[in-house]
Amino acid sequence: MTYRVVWFKRDLRVHDHAPLVEAARLGPVLCLYIVEPALWRQPDAARQHLGFVRDSLRDLRADLRRLGARLHWAVGDAVDVLQRINDQAPFLELLSHQETGNAVSFERDLRVQRWCRAQAKPWREFRQFGVVRGLRERRHWVRQWEQLTHETQQAVRSLQDAPVPQHADAWPSADALGLPDHEPPQRQRGGRVAGESVLQEFLLERSARYRGGISSPLSAPTACSRLSPYLTWGCLSLREVVQSTRCRLEHPGLPPHQRLGLEGFLSRLHWHCHFIQKLETEPAIEHANMHRGYDGLREPDHNPAHLQALVEGRTGWPLVDACVAMLRETGWLNFRMRAMLVSVAAYPLWLHWRPVGEWLAREFLDYEPGIHWSQLQMQSGTTGINTTRVYNPIKQARDHDPQGRFVRQWLPAMRRVPDAWLFEPWRMPPDVQARCGVVVGRDIAQPVVDLEAAMRDAKQRLYARRTAPDVVAAQDGIVRRHGSRSRGAENLARARTPDTPCQTSLDFS
Ligand SMILES: Cc1cc2nc3c(=O)[nH]c(=O)nc-3n(C[C@H](O)[C@H](O)[C@H](O)COP(=O)(O)OP(=O)(O)OC[C@H]3O[C@@H](n4cnc5c(N)ncnc54)[C@H](O)[C@@H]3O)c2cc1C
Numbered sequence: 094m095t096y097r098v099v100w101f102k103r104d105l106r107v108h109d110h111a112p113l114v115e116a117a118r119l120g121p122v123l124c125l126y127i128v129e130p131a132l133w134r135q136p137d138a139a140r141q142h143l144g145f146v147r148d149s150l151r152d153l154r155a156d157l158r159r160l161g162a163r164l165h166w167a168v169g170d171a172v173d174v175l176q177r178i179n180d181q182a183p184f185l186e187l188l189s190h191q192e193t194g195n196a197v198s199f200e201r202d203l204r205v206q207r208w209c210r211a212q213a214k215p216w217r218e219f220r221q222f223g224v225v226r227g228l229r230e231r232r233h234w235v236r237q238w239e240q241l242t243h244e245t246q247q248a249v250r251s252l253q254d255a256p257v258p259q260h261a262d263a264w265p266s267a268d269a270l271g272l273p274d275h276e277p278p279q280r281q282r283g284g285r286v287a288g289e290s291v292l293q294e295f296l297l298e299r300s301a302r303y304r305g306g307i308s309s310p311l312s313a314p315t316a317c318s319r320l321s322p323y324l325t326w327g328c329l330s331l332r333e334v335v336q337s338t339r340c341r342l343e344h345p346g347l348p349p350h351q352r353l354g355l356e357g358f359l360s361r362l363h364w365h366c367h368f369i370q371k372l373e374t375e376p377a378i379e380h381a382n383m384h385r386g387y388d389g390l391r392e393p394d395h396n397p398a399h400l401q402a403l404v405e406g407r408t409g410w411p412l413v414d415a416c417v418a419m420l421r422e423t424g425w426l427n428f429r430m431r432a433m434l435v436s437v438a439a440y441p442l443w444l445h446w447r448p449v450g451e452w453l454a455r456e457f458l459d460y461e462p463g464i465h466w467s468q469l470q471m472q473s474g475t476t477g478i479n480t481t482r483v484y485n486p487i488k489q490a491r492d493h494d495p496q497g498r499f500v501r502q503w504l505p506a507m508r509r510v511p512d513a514w515l516f517e518p519w520r521m522p523p524d525v526q527a528r529c530g531v532v533v534g535r536d537i538a539q540p541v542v543d544l545e546a547a548m549r550d551a552k553q554r555l556y557a558r559r560t561a562p563d564v565v566a567a568q569d570g571i572v573r574r575h576g577s578r579s580r581g582a583e584n585l586a587r588a589r590t591p592d593t594p595c596q597t598s599l600d601f602s
Contacts (some may be wrong), residue, residue, distance in 0.1 A: 096121035096255035098178065099190040100171075101164075104221055104327035105149040106285050107156045109246040111219035112188035123184065124157050125253035126150060127166045128262075133270040135197055137454035137462070140272040141280050141424050145458060147264070148283030149328050156285065162252035165260035171201055172208045175204055179212065182257045184303035187216040190327070193224055193373045195462045196380070222331055223366035224373050224463075231573075238366055242335040244490065273455065280424035280458050284498040288323035292334060296341045296355070303354030310416065318358055321425075321459030324365065335362055369463030379466045380447065384477030384571055385562035390554070391445045399442040402541045403434075404452055407518055409540030412490040413437050415503035422503075424458035429484075429493070431457075435472035436484040440555075441547035446473040474555050476573045477564070481555060483548060487516050493598055506536040 097116040099125065107113060132138065146433040154164040167174040178184065187209060192198060209216040223238030230571030267276075281287065295318045306316025321328045323413045341347070342355050372378060382388055402408050418428045426434070431453070438449040454460045467476075474481045494500060497515040501508045507518070509529045514521045519533045519540055526532050533539055558564060 094124055095465070096182075096257070097186045097187050097188060098123045098175070098184050100187060101126045101153065102189060102192050102327075103194070103325065104190045104330075105146065105153050105283075106328050106330065107153065107160065108285070109248070109330035109333050110190075110191060111221070111247060112217070113220070113252075114247040114249055115217070116186075117249045117252050118186050120489065121253040121255040122162055123178070123257060124154075124162050124164050124167045124252075124259070125174075125178070126164065126574065127171050127174050128166065128265060128270075129171055129201065130168065130265070130270055131170065132195075132197055132201070133272060136451040137194065137195060137423070137460060138272060138454035139277045140267045140274070141455075141458050142460065143267050143270065143272060144276055145280070145283035145322055145326055148287070149285070149326055152284035152286055152328070157212055157252065160249055160252040162254040163259055165353075166262060166264070168262040168265055169258050170386070171395070172204050175205065175208060177522070178257075178260065179214075182255075184214070184255075186190070186214060189218055189219045190221045191224070193222075193369050193463050195522075196376060199376055221327065222369055223363070224370050228370065228374055234367075234370065235363075238363060242332050242362075244307060244332065246333050246336065275421065277422055277424040277456075277458070279422050283322065283326060283328065285328045288320070288328035290330060291319050291323065292337060296337060300341075300354045301348065301351040301356060303358055304350055305355075307427055308429045309600060310412075310419065310427060310430050310499045311494060312428075313329070314423075317427055320424070321461075325459045325461045331362065331365070335359065338362075347563065361403055365461075368467040369461065371467045372463035374574060378470060379462060381473040382482065383470050383575070384475060384564065384567060386561065386567050387475040387558060389437065390475075390558055391439075391443055394443055396443070399541055400438075400448055400452075402442055403438055403442060403444070403449070407538040407541075408437065408442075409538040410486040410490075410496060410544065411497075411504060411507055411516070411518060411537070412486045413502040414538065415507075418485070418503040420456045426457075428491070431468070431483070432472050433484040433486060433489050435469055436482065437486055439473035440483050440551035441542055441544055443547070443551055446470055448474065449473075458516040474559075477568050481552075481559075483552060485544070485548065487533065487544065490516050506531050510537070552596065 097119060099112050099116045099122055104110060113122070113124070133143065150164065150166070156478060157164050167177070175187070192202065220241060223241045225234065228234065299315055300318070302312065302316040303318070306312040320329065320334060324331060324334065336360055338355055340516060342352060403417070406414040408414055413434065416426055416434055420426050432452070435446065435449060438444045439446060446469040450466060454465055457465070462534070470476050471479045486558070490500065496511065497507065500515070509531050510518045510521070511525065511529060514525065516556055518531070518537055521531070521533060
């Protein structure tokens, strides 16, 4: 009996799935998903991630069944599982997508590679993102992204199921995997069907609100594409999202503002891979400062009470606490509010990005290690190559929630606070507190630090470190390794070709 194993990881779909297409072309296939307890026990794993995966596997199983194959799932260490399958009936080859995950999945891949070598079994890995393994020459990066996203999407018409007994271990509970208790009640549902529907409604309608709508936490939930978890867990392929967008852009009647919105969306799909490439190039940035000159900057002053206040949404700054409340409920926040949360953590609260990032990784349904850790470092000022941006949560509230609709939606006590005290409710005099029935320190938190003074102090400390001779001297090496986002975006604009192929399964009529 000869068959191949297709290992599904964070690519939970059959459409445009190169390993599946290749295995199907060559003969019988065993389609496998492995629940790896060692991965789920990491501090970046969350109950909502497992829930989303489970939703997605339901669709995957149905799609595979339609094509003639079963989905096998197993619980355990990947090498042990592959060994077990091979002991029952030796397979010819392992096929999967490349993964740029966390340090534990990277180590796991190295062990799988060693096992495959020892068994004389080829393991072929296919690209699904515009990320290049062993990238040497950054100059050609944009071209490869364009090339990948222009390739034809691949579809499997039918599958020959491997004639082996079904592997179906008991699905472990979130408790058994040691996952923290919380799951956002309003998180997005996983799966291909949900992903396609979000893509379709975004391209047809919601993208008209993308430009101008993505910054405010009020408009962002419907103006943003909301495609991030479907890209992270691979329910949709990056290529099909890019190509469907290009297709939509070709529509002659597309209003100009929607066109601009879709163009902005396309450049973010480029950033998606640009940031994952950073982790692929330098896996250490998951744990260590990209610029080692910032080592020791915040560590000695770590204040657990500050972290706790942030995590519990009790910083006292209404917009920050409202964002935390929304995150707990939905598992999602827009870019600006994510950046503001990290900025507040990194500057006035003077927290190192690693514990903040672990907490947010669990809170974000779309947790994608490459984007996440790069952004955590960028917003904390430890990359050495990005302009430092310090978001003032009061200014952000004035700019993006001037009437307080967002904070009042998520912080019920704020509904009773008069407009005059909306942005700095802790300054309410006692008689105002008594009249509106909101006591600072009881119904709403007292700020953990003096915002202005703490931000000033943080900027000075960062500036002093940034201008230290050894830090300046090490800068060039980082630019060489990682480049900058703006240069990438410029290159993208130059690389765009007018004869973009148009391929989509969506109905734009
Ligand atoms: C501190 C911090 C942590 C973040 N962590 C993650 C993460 O773990 N996973 C994740 O997908 N995004 C992350 N982002 C980027 C961004 O906030 C989310 O991609 C976006 O909010 C997801 O919503 P959307 O799909 O509606 O976005 P849209 O605006 O519709 O963007 C479409 C897609 O482009 C990509 N994208 C958008 N913005 C960025 C960006 N700035 N950098 C890289 N890719 C981008 C995402 O894949 C996104 O799904 C993070 C941002 C910050 C500031």
